Amino acid sequence: MDTASVLAESMTLVDALPIEGRRTLMRVDFNVPLQDGEITDDTRIQAALPSIRHLLSRGAKLVLCSHLGRPKGERDPRYSLRPAVVRLSALLGKEVNFAEDCLGEATAAQRAALSSGEVLLLENTRFHAGEKGNDREFAKALAGDATIFVNDAFGTAHRAHASTEGVTHHVEKSAMGFLIARELDFLRDGLENPERPFLVILGGAKVSDKIEVITALLDKADSFLIGGAMANTFRHAQGFELGESLLEADKSELALQILAKAEEKGVKFLLPADTRTTQEFKDGAATKVTAPYAEGGGVEKGWEGIDIGDKAIEEFCAEIAQAKTIVWNGPMGVFEMSSFEKGTREIAQAVADVDALTIVGGGDSVTAVKKYDLDDEMSFISTGGGASLELLEGKELPGVAALSDV
Secondary structure, three states: OOHHHHHHHHHHHHHHHHOOOOOEEEEEEEEOEEEOOOOOOOOOHHHHHHHHHHHHHOOOOOEEEOOOOOOOOOOOOOHOHHHHHHHHHHOOOOOEEEEOOOOOOHHHHHHOOOOOOOOOEEHHHHHHHHHHHHOOHHHHHOOOOOEEEOOOOOOOOOOOOOOOOOOHHHHOOEOHHHHHHHHHHHHHHHHOOOOOOOOEEEOOOOOHHHHHHHHHHHHOOEEEOHHHHHHHHHHOOOOOOOOOOOHHHHHHHHHHHHHHHHHHOOOOOEEEEEEEEEOOOOOOOOOOOOOOOOOOEEEEOOOEEEEHHHHHHHHHHHHHHOOOOOEEEEOOOOOHHHHHHHHHHHHHHHHHOOOOOOOOOHHHHHHHHHHHOOHHHEEEEEOOHHHHHHHHOOOOOOHHHEEOOO
């Protein structure tokens, strides 16, 4: 039995904990996007609701902690969690108390005053350098009077921070929440023996960012579809002209090694047959599609590739239609601009339409799915970008491993 399986069997789920009247610290992921102090997407807050409601209904004296943004270890009003209190209160239909700091005497007094079924949200843990440094004393102070710790912040489970790993050493019992359990069910356990054909769709800017997940999934997948700027690196390695396109020229040898390994393993590795290009990187810019690479096509000097082309879309959609298990991580192009979104939009629609297990693995691909109102059409949408990738790579997540009773 592998390490992941051993850990999974030794972990406790939140519904198995003796919660009634217990002081409970829960790590949530309320790292939500803000604009002018208003939350623009509350998906991560909603994802934590099942565990929060369960704990409150069982009579926990519940304290929530989270980070937001990158405040560099000091207080920064731009990254206050106060807007999350307002949204969480509305979603729960009850008052959520707020502590102006995650540590200190005033916060300790607020925690001590909690009654069963009440909830307190602490201010941003990253206002203290001890959070990212996983400082022992900071973790001990953050644990405070809690005897139980629940981690339901999958988006930060790949980080060994004080609020994800350190606090587990200062409580009697630790457990995972329903969200993390669901992430593990789909991204780890669900892909152990996937229904075939098993298709992996990867996009984004850099081959170097995805090399480990490609290597890990080459042993499992039947086919890959490669889009985004990372596709440029593969085409450049094959000797095609890419004009002014974003690519990693120093990763050419790596790209060729990946292609060779895929061929050796009998894994179909589809690169875009053509590329949509532009001379102006702005919304509303004119675009044109290159001739197919198989017919001598390439990106002209002064132009850059910003999306997969029409033939690529056709070929990719045909491959998607045959799949029974799909993992998608990364957009096909610069979908944030309407002139360059066609590839990502068409791929998202094809994934939504297919009769298959469809897993969207966090990051920009989730943003794209939501942009096209297709999130309800997917089997599962992960809340973690980096955590999703590391799980797909087969790595141990510190924030999950710390919950083990081993």
